[in-house]
Amino acid sequence: MPDTTGVARSPQERARGRGARRRRIREALEAYLFLSPAAILLFAFGILPVGYAFYISLHRWRIQKGDFIGLANYTRLLGPSPKVAMLLVGIGLLIGAYYVWRAISFQSGGWQVGLRAILAALLIIGGLTLVLGADGMVRYAAEERTVRQYLLSVLRTVFYSAGTVPFQLIFAFLLANLLFQQIRGRSTFRMLYFLPYITPTVATAAVWRAIIFEPRQGLANTLLSFLGVAQENLPRWILEPQGVVVLLGEWLGISLPEWVVSSPVLSGPSLAMVAVCIYNIWVFTGYNTVIYLAGLGAIPYELYEAAEIDGAGRWQLLRHITLPLVSPTTYFLTLMGIIGTFKAVNHIYIMTQIVGLGGPQDTTTTAAIYIFKQFREGNRWGVASAAAFILLGIILLLTWVQNRVAEERVHYA
């Protein structure tokens, strides 16, 4: 480091120092030049739009910009602001509680007791405000149509996630484990499983809608009637707005109480939504299998050998070596799967296009489809942007929660 000594430097050394500095500056400038095309585009079409979306969401904006209306678009979707504020404060307190809980293990003695008290207080107050806020929103939703529609769309998104991600993961884990054995044609199987993921969503969703879930000619009902389901009992799949719990009840001849049938939560996702879920599982199982295969490949083989010498059975190997060591992959796939269901528009758009965007009686309108409907059909850009912002908030919160869960539970090899 010739620069730091400062004394007795020969002119040659000083020149070399200047040269190095100039080279560094030149390199930095060159690097910025290299970065600039991608950076400008990412800024213009990736980062700037987020701020712009927020700006739009604060205005009455129907194609043309209108008046500034503050948070009115948000309250239109979520209900009165005090309730929403309570909900947000509740979430904030619970996040705070998490950090206090983390801090406890590093403390000892009196500090720990104090912290435990704070933790308990945070948990109770946070939980209460959260529940009260949410309850207030739900009550309000009963009266206000816009709020009800939005909250229902979020609920349907939750159904959608719960109806796809676990199944995708289970099937993919099973297939990946089987593929990982010594079998012939592994790459062929892998290629075939991956096929649904790479083909255009528009085309495959149209295929499923038109020749599989079509009520009269479709493959699904042909199969069901072949299995002996009577003609009048055949499900209407993508055209059916009724919840699956209610449908199952009817099919089994159980008369469900009124409060189950009328409740959007208890009556379950509509059969149309279930059809969309089945399509989603078909598309993403192969993708998850390929990633699980990579994850399995990363587990050192010696571990299995050692465990086998210790007398572990097949099941024990799976339970105590494979599952824990593949958990980073599981975590990654869960996160990507859930975010994916929150973002999904294309295939729901195509599959329900025939009944009108959003499915029969709007029962496949997820949060993302809701945004798209407000934007395209309602031309309410302000409302759509507000909904998009709420969606972004939910995704960020989910990512945060899953990161924390991962920290606690995932074993990195």
Add this chain to the structure above:
Amino acid sequence: MRKADSTRIRLRFRLTRAFIYFVLILGAVIAVFPFLWMVLTSLKTYGEYALRDPWPKALTLLPYRNLPPTEDVVVDLYPIEEGTWGGAPRSAQPLMEGRIPIEQVSAPVAEQLARRGEAPPLEVFILVADVDSEVEGYDTFYFTVGSRVIQQETVRARLGEGWKAPYYINAPDMERWGPQLIVVDNDPNHFVVRKTWRPTVMLIFNYIKSWYEADFARYTWNSVRLTFISVTGVVVFSTLAAYAFARMQFPGRNAIFTAFLATLMLPEVVTLIPNYAIVIQLDRFFERVLHIENAWLNNWTALTIPFMASTFSIFLLRQFFAQIPDELYDAALIDGCGHLRFLLQVVLPLSKAPLMSVIVLNGIWSWNAFLWPLIVTSDETWRPITVGLSKFTMEAAAEVHLMMAGAAITIIPILILYFFTQKQFTEGIATTGLKG
């Protein structure tokens, strides 16, 4: 005793293998069956689909055996009498009419006729009109059988233009098995029509029909061009950015990289609306200041430029570039080689595999893109195939056999690309998928 044990173990082993293969094959069948069913449906006629025939007649030998020979028929045209032709659309003002006899028919048509208690010969009734005054001669045809009008659409045919002018019979199943009628000479005094039976046309009839009904030629060409443009952009811009992140020192490197990665989190629906607003404003700006109309809307610019910065590709390439040993660069530096030359002459030739992954993945994403193109294209000029297909699936909703042909047309280019490059593909996904 010992032997019995070993056979039991072997049996158990075999059973396990059988079970593994059973599950794997079941999975493969579920993954592939919708595609197979799509292809089978796309080869059926409307009637076969409606009657739920599992196997299309086009995939048997029946329609192709004993096809009548091609022959040219000179048609006598005579001026039309007012009101003699039943029900044909009159907007085109037919001037002349004529009859083409068809004595021999292909097997499916004979079968269909027999079912209705009829038999060949058939007679095709032509109405000739001069619709487009700019085009010389007679160029619009209506086909009828007997007094029944079987014409369904105006067919504009110029000389020698073949299967755009198929002959239509009232029963929908017959149009494809009947002769293709081609006008060889459109002189009204010597009007010649060629009757020909083409096996390939019979086989892929639905593909031809949907290709023309939905203008798939244009959509495919658009998608090819758009994919090419955006992949080129992605490769150039991502290589430069990835190289800077991997091998150059500059202030704020980590911060900028984090900002890049953060954009991966953004869902498309969030940026959709503001991006559309931005594109509209850019379009207006170009029109007002630079006097270029439609510079962004309905143009390749809006469809490709926003996708040219691909964080995923930058990340994938950066991982690879960072592994290239420093000694290589030091040696190149001594030879007086700058960063750009080092990138072009040393790094890129070494990075063929990740570049291939980037090209294939981005190519497929670009081909499959739907939501954004749906919003920024309001006319056909640059509409890609996915948007065209979604429109076609609405228009042809009842004609599922045509819809499946359209879906197959959209999928086939991707399948071809995938089968040749599937290794880069799955590996690109697997390596970056885990680390992303």
